[in-house]
Every structure is written in C-alpha cells, then in structure tokens.
Amino acid sequence: MKKIIALLLAIAMLATLTLPCVFAEAPADETCKYWGDMDEDGKVTSADARLVLRHSVGLKDNPEGYTEDVLYKCDIDQDGKISSSDARSVLRLSVGLDEFPAHELLKGVGKDATCTEDGLTDGLFCIICGTTFEPQEVVPATGHKEVTDEAVAATCTEDGLTEGKHCEVCGEVFTAQETVPALGHDPMAVPAESKEVCEPAQVCARCGETLSEAVMHEYNAKAITVENGVVCTRCGEVKTPSFNDLVNPLKQAPHTFTYLSQTDTAIDEPKFTGVMLLLKPMFDEEFKNDDNNETEYTVLSEKTEVNSRTFELINADEVSRLTDNDATVKTETVSGVDFLKNLPDTVSVGSRSSDLTAIKAKDFGDVLKVTVTLKPETYSKLADQGGVDAIGRISSQYGSLISSAMMQFSGLNEDFLKTDADCVSNMTVTYYFEPETFSPIAATYKITMDISQTMSIDISGMNKDDLPAVLKLASSTTGAISFKITTDLNTFYFFDEYFD
Numbered sequence: 028m029k030k031i032i033a034l035l036l037a038i039a040m041l042a043t044l045t046l047p048c049v050f051a052e053a054p055a056d057e058t059c060k061y062w063g064d065m066d067e068d069g070k071v072t073s074a075d076a077r078l079v080l081r082h083s084v085g086l087k088d089n090p091e092g093y094t095e096d097v098l099y100k101c102d103i104d105q106d107g108k109i110s111s112s113d114a115r116s117v118l119r120l121s122v123g124l125d126e127f128p129a130h131e132l133l134k135g136v137g138k139d140a141t142c143t144e145d146g147l148t149d150g151l152f153c154i155i156c157g158t159t160f161e162p163q164e165v166v167p168a169t170g171h172k173e174v175t176d177e178a179v180a181a182t183c184t185e186d187g188l189t190e191g192k193h194c195e196v197c198g199e200v201f202t203a204q205e206t207v208p209a210l211g212h213d214p215m216a217v218p219a220e221s222k223e224v225c226e227p228a229q230v231c232a233r234c235g236e237t238l239s240e241a242v243m244h245e246y247n248a249k250a251i252t253v254e255n256g257v258v259c260t261r262c263g264e265v266k267t268p269s270f271n272d273l274v275n276p277l278k279q280a281p282h283t284f285t286y287l288s289q290t291d292t293a294i295d296e297p298k299f300t301g302v303m304l305l306l307k308p309m310f311d312e313e314f315k316n317d318d319n320n321e322t323e324y325t326v327l328s329e330k331t332e333v334n335s336r337t338f339e340l341i342n343a344d345e346v347s348r349l350t351d352n353d354a355t356v357k358t359e360t361v362s363g364v365d366f367l368k369n370l371p372d373t374v375s376v377g378s379r380s381s382d383l384t385a386i387k388a389k390d391f392g393d394v395l396k397v398t399v400t401l402k403p404e405t406y407s408k409l410a411d412q413g414g415v416d417a418i419g420r421i422s423s424q425y426g427s428l429i430s431s432a433m434m435q436f437s438g439l440n441e442d443f444l445k446t447d448a449d450c451v452s453n454m455t456v457t458y459y460f461e462p463e464t465f466s467p468i469a470a471t472y473k474i475t476m477d478i479s480q481t482m483s484i485d486i487s488g489m490n491k492d493d494l495p496a497v498l499k500l501a502s503s504t505t506g507a508i509s510f511k512i513t514t515d516l517n518t519f520y521f522f523d524e525y526f527d
C-alpha cells in the first residue's frame with residue numbers, strides 16, 4: 028500500500044515525468060508537520076483527530092472519499108489501516124504531546140540526457156508535505172555526435188566499404204557504409220630471367236601475391252638431329268632447330284659470303300705384281316712427278332651473294348632432303364670458330380693473293396657449332412650408282428665431283444689393260460651459328476674420297492713382237508698395279524656480315 032501511494036504521488040507531482048522512484052532515508056533531525064492533516068488545511072489540529080476517528084468507525088464525512096495519500100499520512104502507526112489509535116496519535120500531535128514523524132522522503136531518480144531526449148537530475152521530495160529537498164532539473168538533450176566512418180578500400184580478396192556517418196554516442200546511422208566487393212587479383216606475368224622459362228610466373232599487379240610459379244620448358248630431346256629440333260612439348264617453342272631447318276633458310280637470307288676451297292691429296296705407295304713389276308720404273312717417275320701430299324687452294328671468291336645457284340651447298344631443296352638415316356648431328360657450344368686458326372695467313376689462287384689475318388683474328392665469343400657427319404658411301408663403279416646419294420643431296424657439286432673422279436679412274440678399257448676403281452666417300456658439314464639468332468657465321472664442307480685404283484694387264488693373247496721391249500722379257504703374262512688416292516676437299520665459308 029505504501030509503495031503504491033508513493034508511486035501515485037510521484038506521478039502527480041512530476042506530471043510530465045515518469046520516473047522510477049525509490050524511498051530515501053529521511054533527514055534524521057527533521058520532522059514533517061503534515062502527518063495527520065486529514066482536512067488538508069496545512070496544520071494538524073483536534074479537528075483532524077476527530078476526522079480520523081470518524082473515518083476509523085466508518086463515518087463518511089467526505090462524500091468523494093479520501094484520497095489514498097490523505098489516508099496514508101493519517102495512518103500514523105503505518106499499520107495499513109486507519110484506526111482509533113491513529114486518531115489518538117493525531118490528537119497528541121496536534122497538542123504537542125508527540126513529536127511529528129520524519130518526512131517520508133521519495134527520491135526522484137533522474138536519467139541521463141540522450142542525444143535526442145532531455146534528462147533529469149536526481150530529486151528528493153517528501154510525499155507527506157510535498158517539500159522538495161532536491162529539485163529535479165532538466166538536463167538538455169546532448170545532440171548527436173557525428174563521426175565519419177572512414178571508407179575502406181576493397182582489396183583483391185577482401186570487400187571494402189564506402190564512407191559512412193553515425194552518432195558516436197547512440198549509434199544512430201546517418202549514412203550507411205556500403206560494401207564494395209573484393210576486386211579479385213590482377214594477374215601479371217613476371218618477366219622471365221631465364222630463357223628456360225616456358226610459362227612465366229604470375230603475380231598480382233595490385234597486391235603482389237604470387238598466383239602461379241614459373242614453369243620451365245619441357246624439351247622433347249636433348250640434341251637436334253637432321254630432321255628434328257629441340258622443341259618444348261608444352262609451348263612448341265624451338266630451342267634449337269633441326270639441322271635442315273637451320274640450314275635451309277639460308278637460301279633466302281640476304282647474306283654475302285666469302286669462300287675458299289682447299290684440296291689435300293695423298294697417294295700411297297703403289298703395289299706392283301706380275302708383269303706390272305717390269306713397268307714399275309716408268310710409274311715411279313709418274314708418281315714422283317705428281318704433286319702428291321700437297322695442299323692446294325683452288326677457289327677463292329669474295330662477297331658472293333647467297334642464292335641457291337651460287338651457293339648450292341646450302342641449297343634448301345637439297346639440304347632439306349637429308350634424313351636421320353643419312354647423317355648424325357652433334358651440337359655444342361664452343362668458343363669461337365675453331366677452324367680459323369688452322370688457315371694460313373695468306374692464300375694464293377692463280378695470280379690472286381688474299382690476306383686472311385683479319386678473318387683469323389676475329390673473336391666471336393661463344394658460338395653454336397653444329398656438325399653433321401654423313402655416313403660413308405661406297406661406289407664400286409660409276410655405273411652402279413643409283414639415285415642420288417646423301418652427298419649429292421647436300422651438295423650436287425660434290426656429288427658430281429665424285430662422279431667425274433670415278434669416270435677419270437675408270438678410263439682405260441683396252442683388251443689387254445683394264446682399270447677399275449672403288450671409291451669410299453664421306454662428308455662432314457660444320458656450321459657455326461650465332462647462338463641466339465642461329466644466324467650463320469661460318470661453315471665448312473669437308474668431303475673425303477678414298478679412291479682405290481687397280482690397273483690390271485693381261486698380255487697372254489698378244490703377239491710378243493707387238494709388245495714393248497720391256498715386256499718381252501716377262502715370264503708372267505698378267506700383273507697389276509694398285510694404289511689409293513685420298514683426297515680431302517674443304518670449302519670454308521665466311522659470312523660477310525660477321526667478317527666485314
């Protein structure tokens with residue numbers, strides 16, 4: 028009952044405020060002179076005592092009934108009902124026999140001001156007399172405190188936010204931050220430091236994150252052949268072209284070159300048998316007179332333009348017909364063009380003389396040396412040659428040279444004197460390329476011919492009178508002379524763009 032009344036009173040006193048209320052301790056030294064003021068005239072008299080007494084016995088003096096707060100302050104002993112005992116207490120208070128009880132204090136609990144609503148300080152009131160001990164004061168609303176929510180840039184992998192605004196105190200949002208979707212990585216190829224890189228590493232151009240590692244080329248082979256180059260099986264990039272592919276394009280290339288042909292010939296000691304022994308002194312003279320075992324320069328041509336007619340050794344039509352059955356290929360990186368140092372300083376062909384010291388002194392650094400070795404070819408007789416041999420396929424010039432040599436050594440075919448020849452030939456072609464561009468620097472074509480010649484004689488069917496005097500002494504009617512001629516034909520090419 029007491030609490031209900033207190034609450035109602037508080038509502039009445041603070042008409043516009045609805046506040047939680049608690050009771051506070053009354054000041055110890057103050058009494059409230061309104062306890063028992065039933066008629067609410069501001070003083071406690073015997074008239075109040077009389078009204079309390081009448082109310083306690085059910086007499087109704089007030090047609091509208093007493094308010095609860097009037098009844099509360101007349102319930103002096105606070106037992107929850109108005110009795111004659113309370114009437115007696117009021118009478119004693121009115122004549123000063125009893126001391127008034129203390130103020131019945133109510134604490135008006137304040138509230139903090141918010142951004143948009145006023146607040147109140149705490150207050151203190153007596154619910155019996157209405158005395159305000161501490162007034163409640165309005166604390167004005169503080170207003171919002173706006174702060175900026177910084178924009179957050181989106182990254183490759185994380186969403187960002189637009190700039191926003193909100194109240195730092197109450198959290199009210201004025202401008203909402205909106206999500207900016209993550210950007211995703213921006214792939215960028217890292218320039219490869221090595222030529223061995225097939226697919227470059229990928230990094231994000233924005234954040235630098237490594238997206239993929241570099242992948243190296245995967246080569247189909249370690250070395251080139253006549254027909255096949257070294258090629259990446261992943262990307263198809265050609266590391267080193269096949270020999271055919273290296274050499275064939277030279278036909279169209281705008282090169283000029285200088286070349287030099289050299290012949291080394293050696294004739295071994297001839298063997299004489301039978302009646303041929305009688306002719307040995309004559310042949311000895313012949314072999315001595317020959318310029319055997321000599322190095323001879325036969326052609327020197329400067330600044331010749333490359334084309335399939337003038338430089339048939341690199342005739343693409345022919346070179347491209349070489350197969351892996353014809354030849355083996357060796358590639359290596361070497362320092363410089365090694366055959367140069369074996370050349371003489373000066374070369375004379377006929378009346379012309381050329382100084383090679385400048386060519387010999389050239390420094391090329393590392394070069395790609397490609398050596399193609401053709402399988403040896405054997406010719407028993409010129410007539411037995413069918414088709415075009417490998418040497419003919421790389422060089423019709425050398426192919427016809429073998430033919431004419433065979434023809435020359437098969438020349439005699441009289442009844443009594445027959446000649447025959449076997450020829451074994453092989454060929455080595457060496458190119459020196461610039462290692463990055465495969466542009467040709469120099470080349471050598473070397474063909475070796477071993478011609479075994481046999482001249483046989485049979486004089487049994489001849490009239491002795493017809494024989495030369497030296498043969499008339501013969502005890503045998505047959506015999507032979509055999510010898511071998513070894514010829515090395517070398518042609519050296521210097522591509523002028525590297526030698527000028």
Ligand SMILES: [Zn+2]
Pocket residue numbers: 058059060061129130131153154155156157158
């Ligand atoms: Zn009071």
Ligand SMILES: [Zn+2]
Pocket residue numbers: 142143170171172194195196197198199
């Ligand atoms: Zn606020």
Ligand SMILES: [Zn+2]
Pocket residue numbers: 183184211212213231232233234235236
């Ligand atoms: Zn990124």
Ligand SMILES: [Zn+2]
Pocket residue numbers: 224225226243244245259260261262263264
């Ligand atoms: Zn590759």
